[in-house]
Amino acid sequence: MSVVQNFKSHLSELFAQALRAVAPEAGDTSITIERPKQAAHGDYACNLAMQLAKPMRKPPREIANALIAALPKTDFIEKVEIAGAGFINVFIAPAAKQRVVQGVLQAGAGYGRGHAGRGEKVQVEFVSANPTGPLHIGHGRGAAVGDCLCRLLDASGWHVTREFYYNDAGQQIDNLTRSVQLRCKGLTPESPEWPEDGYRGDYIIDVANAFMAKETVEADDQRYTGNGDANDAEAIRHFAVAYLRREQDLDLRAFGVGFDVFSLESALYTDGKVEETVKKLIASGHTYEQDDALWLRTTDFGDDKDRVMRKREGGYTYFVPDVAYHWDKWKRGFTRVINEQGADHHSTITRVRAGLQALDVGIPQGWPDYVLHQMVTVLKNGEEVKISKRAGSYVTLRDLIDEVGCDATRYFLAARHPDSQLVFDIDLAKAQSNDNPVYYIQYAHARIHAVLGQWGGDRQHLLLADLSPLESDYEKVLLQKMIDFPQVIETAAGDLAPHQIAVYLKDLAGDFHSYYNASRFLVEDERVKLSRLAMIAAVAQVIKNGLALLGVNAPEKM
RNA sequence: GCGCUCGUAGCUCAGCUGGAUAGAGUAUCGGUUUCCGAAGCCGAGGGUCGUGGGUUCGACUCCCGCCGAGCGCACCA
Incomplete structure (x- = not known):
């Protein structure tokens, strides 16, 4: 049996070969391999035949037959079927799936990591709160999302620098x-x-x-x-x-969040970077004087109106140091920069990007990337808590950590799509009831360790376990779920969407709990016992790795 | 008025970048433990995916209009 860890990309390659054989003229057709929702539709599905139906002017099922005939032979595919309008459904051989257990146990904490970033530098700027008061729940969302992004990018093979920028002089x-x-x-x-x-x-x-x-x-x-x-x-x-x-x-x-670099706005002035930026913008010819002020023609770069750089009374507007700061990031060699910030600052994006384009120093359009999180609404005693910073009446991050706990707070703040507004119900989160999904996931992990503890054997033996007994439906689901994990990381990192990890973990934990209730592990048959223990040990490892991406603990007892 | 984001089950939210019969949790109701952790599991009900068009083999997903919500629209940061 050949060792294939990434069925998806491997299948993509095989279908590409089949495509070249069947329809060389359509060689640039993109090939998508997806996971069908229903088990009856196989483990992976390809819609290539339907995409080709129109250009080739043939019925999709006929094309599908030709593609299947041209598919290179491999032992990890058990069978291939045509279904529906022309889907090609692929069923993976059980032995090939079972190998994931050993893959997970061998890789340990490294399972799921990828190389998409190729070791390149990426800087993530997040939180960046000004030092005028304690951090509130909005900063908490930024901290949770930003920190998880960093962990995701790191797991995807990027070299991540975490940066915090603040204004100490305005x-x-x-x-x-x-x-x-x-x-x-x-x-x-x-x-x-x-x-x-x-x-x-x-x-x-x-x-x-x-x-x-x-x-x-x-x-x-x-x-x-x-x-x-x-x-x-x-x-x-x-x-x-x-x-x-x-x-x-x-x-x-x-909250478990740390930074590599702190940048001060005042330093941009004292280091002369603001002056340098202004000179460069003037030299590039995108500025003009009007009403005793200096303007930047940001409308040349998609802004809806030009912006003042130097005010009539002399000082610079805030966006000049912003541009200077981002130019400095570029000069530091960060060809990729991600700014995580609250959606209330979204209007600065166009301005900063326009300013960077106006510098004319080769910064690509659309640089840097932004992840904006929507506002957090806090519910306490069933009522919305109004945030007023100056009046000092607001929910601090510290309050949340103390009342709700670090794990649950992180999970709640990172488990939603950043684009969605978030309702944080403090009473619910601190109730420590089963309403709390983070406990559901942690419980799965703790349960597994309880079983492994009762078994009491040497975990190294599990690496050598014969996995062929793992063929129940429950086991197939879990095997496939673990196979998916590296892909989930890659997609979540690519989409800059950490919540996908939270969703995945909840599903995985659910699949495990179902398996647990339907099975016994410490059975007489040694071969069956070891295979099942190896399986759940691998599940525990994947849960642990996934929680680590969220910065959440994976306790062995709770 | 303009821009960005959102609108999916009573509530909180997913939906793999256009696929097959739209899914979880919670809440409600009904089952489940002499047996490795019941913070669990199994089942039932609950939907015009805001709305009206369009694009195509196929739309929750893409495009346009409308309705609604949040956030921005400074010579403040």
């Missing part, structure tokens, strides 16, 4: 500084002197107290000591930024 930081300073002087938001756009959350008091106590704060990317001088706005600004960055780092760490 208007919002000025507001923050003023708010902390007023708190240092003992004023409260109730006082008439409190600015309209000041920050009112209680955490501002903590920052002020720490500053007055001359504490030293250490974030992942910086460290600063307060000097206790309530009149030193510059010191307060540095301290507040470092303090809130540290708080965010603690939350992110509790």
